[in-house]
Amino acid sequence: MGAILRVFQPFVDFVYPPTCVSCDQLLEEGARHVCPACWKSIPRISRDHRLYVDTRGKILAQGIVDDLVSVFVFEKTGAFQELAHALKYEGFESIGLKLGRELGEVMKQWGVQAEVLIPVPLHKVKHRERGFNQSALIARGAAGVMKLPVKTDWLARTRNTRTQTQLSLEERERNVEGAFVVSEKGLDETEGKTVIIIDDVITTGSTIVSCAERLLEAGAAKIIAASAALAE
Ligand SMILES: [Zn+2]
Numbered sequence: 001m002g003a004i005l006r007v008f009q010p011f012v013d014f015v016y017p018p019t020c021v022s023c024d025q026l027l028e029e030g031a032r033h034v035c036p037a038c039w040k041s042i043p044r045i046s047r048d049h050r051l052y053v054d055t056r057g058k059i060l061a062q063g064i065v066d067d068l069v070s071v072f073v074f075e076k077t078g079a080f081q082e083l084a085h086a087l088k089y090e091g092f093e094s095i096g097l098k099l100g101r102e103l104g105e106v107m108k109q110w111g112v113q114a115e116v117l118i119p120v121p122l123h124k125v126k127h128r129e130r131g132f133n134q135s136a137l138i139a140r141g142a143a144g145v146m147k148l149p150v151k152t153d154w155l156a157r158t159r160n161t162r163t164q165t166q167l168s169l170e171e172r173e174r175n176v177e178g179a180f181v182v183s184e185k186g187l188d189e190t191e192g193k194t195v196i197i198i199d200d201v202i203t204t205g206s207t208i209v210s211c212a213e214r215l216l217e218a219g220a221a222k223i224i225a226a227s228a229a230l231a232e
Contacts (some may be wrong), residue, residue, distance in 0.1 A: 021086045022079040032094050038079040045070045045230060055230050059205035064212045067224045069112055071102045074201050074231035087134050096134055099228040100141015107146060114194040114224055117143050117150045120211055123160035138228050139198040154186030155211060172206040180211050182218040191219035202227040
């Protein structure tokens, strides 16, 4: 898709001039999908941010995940929501990579050490429908900054779980229970590794914890959860 887009982009831009996904203003030359002002308007996570402290506390209390890293605050309205929507439903690969690079920079600043990045997998039916996994794009962006490999074939989603947006914490936990499995390849290679699991948005953390459980069972030494954003 990338090569075709590159060839046709100038024609597409002529007919549909590129505008910001959030404020609809025309974009300056060189900007992609979002204008600098909207990009800057997205609230960022810090180590002492209330949402970060709360979410990290809840996730780490389960004794499965060792640390949490995230970059942005997901608000129901706002530029991040528009970007995430465009990434998920319009397939803007460059948005995923951009968010991933930001995540990679934060992980570097926070001194996160690991050996491999694993995106939360989509079920193969959903992957086929969508054509890509947005978490894998974010992982690829982060991997470029951290100079780490991304493994998309170590972990698989065996159930096409319901969307979690309307579910309570308990329902979410049940929803993702047994949804993930480590592949033969993963079983061969996970042993002793420190793994960063990457999701697009973390809310309760039940999805990422479910992935982490499977990887620990497969022999991973340590699991770090990471996402482009945290949501309430
Ligand atoms: Zn804008």
